[in-house]
Amino acid sequence: VPPxxxxxxxxxxxxxxxxxxxxxxxxxxxxSSDPLVQIQxxxxxxxxxxxxHPRGDAIIRDNRIPQKTLGQWISDNPACxxxxxxxxxxxxxxxxxxxxxxxTALSIQAHPNKELAAKLHAQSPENYPDDNHKPEMAVxxxxxxxxxxxxxxxxxxxxxxxxxxxxxxxxxVAAEQLERSGSDDPRGVSAALRVCFTRLMxxxxxxxxxQLNMLVKRISQEAAxxxxxxxxxxxxxxxxxxxxxxxxxxFTIYFLNLVxxxxxxxxxxxxxxxxxxxxxxCVECMACSDNTVRAGLTxxxxxxxxxxxxxxxxxxxxxxxxxxATQSQLDPSVYLYDPPVPDFAIMRIEVPPSxxxxxxxxxxxxxxxxxxxxMAVGTSTAAASEMTLRRGSVLFISANESISLHLxxxxxxxxxxxxxxx
Numbered sequence: 001v002p003p004x005x006x007x008x009x010x011x012x013x014x015x016x017x018x019x020x021x022x023x024x025x026x027x028x029x030x031x032s033s034d035p036l037v038q039i040q041x042x043x044x045x046x047x048x049x050x051x052x053h054p055r056g057d058a059i060i061r062d063n064r065i066p067q068k069t070l071g072q073w074i075s076d077n078p079a080c081x082x083x084x085x086x087x088x089x090x091x092x093x094x095x096x097x098x099x100x101x102x103x104t105a106l107s108i109q110a111h112p113n114k115e116l117a118a119k120l121h122a123q124s125p126e127n128y129p130d131d132n133h134k135p136e137m138a139v140x141x142x143x144x145x146x147x148x149x150x151x152x153x154x155x156x157x158x159x160x161x162x163x164x165x166x167x168x169x170x171x172x173v174a175a176e177q178l179e180r181s182g183s184d185d186p187r188g189v190s191a192a193l194r195v196c197f198t199r200l201m202x203x204x205x206x207x208x209x210x211q212l213n214m215l216v217k218r219i220s221q222e223a224a225x226x227x228x229x230x231x232x233x234x235x236x237x238x239x240x241x242x243x244x245x246x247x248x249x250x251f252t253i254y255f256l257n258l259v260x261x262x263x264x265x266x267x268x269x270x271x272x273x274x275x276x277x278x279x280x281x282c283v284e285c286m287a288c289s290d291n292t293v294r295a296g297l298t299x300x301x302x303x304x305x306x307x308x309x310x311x312x313x314x315x316x317x318x319x320x321x322x323x324x325a326t327q328s329q330l331d332p333s334v335y336l337y338d339p340p341v342p343d344f345a346i347m348r349i350e351v352p353p354s355x356x357x358x359x360x361x362x363x364x365x366x367x368x369x370x371x372x373x374x375m376a377v378g379t380s381t382a383a384a385s386e387m388t389l390r391r392g393s394v395l396f397i398s399a400n401e402s403i404s405l406h407l408x409x410x411x412x413x414x415x416x417x418x419x420x421x422x
Contacts, residue, residue, distance in 0.1 A: 002064070002065060002077070003062055003064060003065060003382060003383050003384040004077075004080055004382040004383075004397075004398035004401050005380045005382045005383040005387075005395060005396065005397050005398060005401050005403060006060055006061065006062040006065060006383065006384070006387075006395065006396055007060075007061040007062065007387055007393060007394065007395055007396075008050065008058040008059065008060060008061060008070060008368075008394045008395065008396055009034070009058065009059040009060075009061050009394075010048050010049055010050045010056070010058045010059075010394050011048070011049045011053075011055075011056030011057070011058065012026060012030060012045060012047070012048055012049075013046050013047040013048075013049065013056065014043055014044050014045060014046060015044060015046035015047065016044055016046075016104075017044065017046060017102060017103060017104045017105065017106055018044030018045050018046025018047070018101055018102070018103055019044065019045060019046075019101040019102070019103040019281075020041065020042055020043065020044055020045070020103065021039055021040060021041035021042065021043065021045070022039055022041070023101075023103075024044070024045035024046075024101035024103075024281075025099060025101045025141055025142065025281035026045040026046065026047060026048045026099050026100070026101045026281075027039045027045035027101070028391075028392070029048060029099060029370075029372075029391060029392035030045070030048065030392060031392070032390060032391040032392040033390065033391065033392030033393050033394070034392070044103065045101055046100065046101060046102075047098050047099065047100050047101075048098060048099040049096060049097075049098055050096070050097040050098065050099075050368050050370065050394050050418070051070070051093060051095065051096040051097055051288075051368065052069070052070050052071035052074060052092070052093050052096075052288075053096050053288070054071070057069040057070060057071040057072075058070040058071075058394070058396070060073060060396075062384055064384045070093075070396055071093075074091075074092070074093055074366075075091065077398075078091040079399075080366055080398035080399060081093065081365065081366045081398075081399060082363075082364045082365040082366060082399030082400065082420075083364075083399075084364060084365070084422040085364075085365045085366065085399070085420050085422060088342070088422060089343075089420075092288065093288070093366060094287065094288060094343045094344065094420050095285050095286065095287060095288065095343055095344035095418055095420065096285070096286050096287075096288055097283070097284075097285050097344075097368045097370070097416075097418035098283065098284040098285070098286070099141070099281070099282070099283050099284070099370070100138070100277065100281065100282050100283075100284055101281045102144075102277045102278065102279050102280055102281070102282075103279065104243045104279075105240055105243055105244065105249070105276055105277070105278045105279075105297045106276050106277045106278075106297070106298075107249070107276060107292075107294040107295075107296060107297045107298030107300060107302075108147070108249045108252050108256075108274060108275075108276045108294065108295050108296040108297050108298075108307075109274070109275065109276065109292050109293060109294045109295070109298075109307075110271075110272050110273060110274050110275065110292075110293050110307060110310060110311055111133065111134035111135070111136070111269070111271060111272075111273075111289070111291055111292060111293070112128075112133060112134075112271060112272070112291050112293065112310060113133050113271035113272060114131070114132065114133045114271075116271075116272075116310055117130070117131050117132055117133055117134075117289065117291050118131040120291065120293075120306065121291070127301055127303065128291050129290045129291070130288075130289050130290060130291060132287060132288060132289035132291070133271050133287055133289060133291075133341075134271075134286055134287050134289035134290075134291050134292070135268070135269065135270055135271060135286065135287055135339065135341045135343065136268075136269045136284060136285070136286040136287075137266055137267070137268045137269070137284065137285050137286070137323065137337060137339050137344070137346060138261070138266060138267055138269075138277070138282040138283070138284045139261075139264065139265070139266040139282055139283050139284075139337060139346055139348065139416070140261035140262060140263050140264065140265050140266070140280060140281070140282050141263055141280075141281040141282055141283060141372065142263060142280050142281040143260065143261070143262060143263070143280055144260070144261040144265075144277075144279070144280030144281065144282050145258060145259065145260050145261070145277075145278045145279050145280055146258075146259055146261075146267065146275060146276060146277040146278050147252065147253065147256040147257065147258060147259070147274070147275055147276045147278065148256065148257050148259045148267060148269065148273065148274075148275045148318070148321045149256065149257050149273055149274065149275070149312070149314075149315075149316055149318075149320075149321055150193060150197075150255055150256060150257070150274070150312075150313060150314065150315045150316070151255060151256060151257050151315060151317075151318075152315050152316065152317055153178065153181065153183070153189055153193070153315050156178065156193070156196075156254065156255055156315070157178060157179050158231075159232070159233070159254040160175050160178070160179070160254075162231045162232055163215065163232050163254060165211040165212070165214050165215040165218075166200075166211075166215075166251060166254050168211055169199070169200050169203045169207070169208055169211055169251065170196050170199045170200055171199055174192070174195045174196045174199050175196065177192045177195060177196075178192040178193060178195075178196050180192075181193075186314070189315065190313040190314060190315075191313075193255075193313045193315065194308070194311075194313045196255075197255055197308060197311070197313070198308040200248070200251055200252075200255070201248060201295055201296070201304045201307070201308055202304060202305075202308070203248070208248055208251070209246045212241070212246060212248075212250055212251070213246075215232075215237065216237065216238065216241050219232055219234040219237055219238060220238065222234065223238070233253050233254060233258075236253050236258065236278075237250060237253060240253065240278075240297065243297075244296075244297050244298075247296055247297055248295075248296045249276070249295070249296025249297030249298075250296075250297075252274070252276070252296060252297075256274055256275070256276075257316075257317070257318035257321060258278075258318060259318045259321050259322070260318075261280070261282075261322070264325070264335075264348065265322055266322065266323045266324075266325065266337045266346075267321045267322055267323060268321070268323040268339045268340070270312070270340070270341075271312075272310050272311055272312040273311075273312055274307075274311050274312075276297055283346065283370065283416045285344045285345075285346050285418045286344070287341070287343040287344065288343075293306050293307045293310065294307070295307040295308075323337055323339060325337050325348060326338070328347075330361075331361065333349055333350055333351050333352070333355075333358070334347050334348070334349050335347065335348040335349075335350070338421060342420070342421075342422055343420065344418060344419070344420055345418075345419055345420070345421045346416060346417070346418055346419075347416065347417040347419065348414070348415075348416055349413070349414070349415040349416070349417060350412065350413075350414055351374070351405070351407065351412045351413040351414075351415070352412045353410060353411050353412040354412075355407065355412065356406070356407050357404060357405070357406055357407070358376075358404075358405045358407065358413070359402055359403070359404055359405075360378075360397070360402060360403040360404075360405060360415075360417070361402055362399075362400050362401055362402040363397075363399065363400070363419055364399055364400065364422075365399050365419045365420040365421065365422065366396070366397065366398055366399050366419070366420070367396075367397045367417050367418060367419035367420075368394060368395070368396055368397070368417070368418045368419075369394065369395040369397055369403075369415055369416075369417045370393075370394050370415065370416045370417075370418075371389050371390060371391055371392065371393040371394075371413065371414075371415055372391065372414040372415065372416060373391060373409075373411070373412075373413060373414040374389075374390075374391070374407065374409040374411065374412055374413030374414060374415075375388075375389065375390045375391075375407070375408045375409040375413075376389045376405040376406055376407045376408060376409070376413060377389070377405075377406045377408065378395070378403045378404065378405050378406075379403070379404050379406070380401060380402065380403045380404065381401075382398060382401040383403070389405065397417075
């Protein structure tokens, strides 16, 4: 019987926004799991991809297995996914698991739902490469911040009143319409918000660059004089402007929530939710898709019209974006992040120092296990031999297989496990 549990060597993506060298959690994990890897101090280590994506299919680290990559192995052994997952997702692993190390902001973006994805892919396959949706969930490894979803209207109105440059871009009519929209009429609020945001995003390049320069100059002077610029979101404005000078995305901070996650906290990004990660390290899980509609803080292809049309214009406080973890009734070491989509879920497994033998339990779906802290020797009846697990180790676990961890680290272990709970 071929092994059904095996270690993986995973692809690293060096996008420009990643943290450089060993400042990056991605680089630290890779260096720890493979001492032969040379980490270059000035290179950005942005993402670690754990899955079967064609641009980063994980390599199998077990010479008894003839297939070279996880994608090849699953297509030859689809039963490893588990019966329900195999049937629901046409014999493919339904998620991509990642680690992200963010140094400078990612683009303002949203991901389409399945219906829109099919339409965009048919119209423009070079920009929208597939017809799937792409919900995402991020769990912080270090303090993590991102923009996510529209702020409560009163916050946006307050910025419209304290940031004249923003009001100038949106125009008096649209600004007053938002100010007058009442909380008793949510559809009216969403319509007014759509008009304001669309006017911002479609404003004339020369006009918005002038307004942005005026705003940055004013905030810089106020900050230099020791004034409080928080009423204009000054710190974040200056930071984003230094990363992307003259970019319309700098103004989106007045519309979108700033969400701050402590390690272990998570945020879920559903279809059509505007977002941009700003800084920090996280594990992320997403449905298998590359469909991203971008409109700022980026040199890449931007599609402002599609973005403004598709967004979910429902205002909500930043606290509503945080997805709580529930502790497992069966195993107190397991905390489950279960988002409102069937494609994926994440477990955080905290093995306390008092436990020396821990069972990673069998599940009805295939899963990918990542070690963040601690050391152990793993044994499984489905593995060819015992496996040394250390920081950065990644294992593929077929459905209905378990692993015994014999811990050798004094401070327990921290693991994350991506799976599919149908």
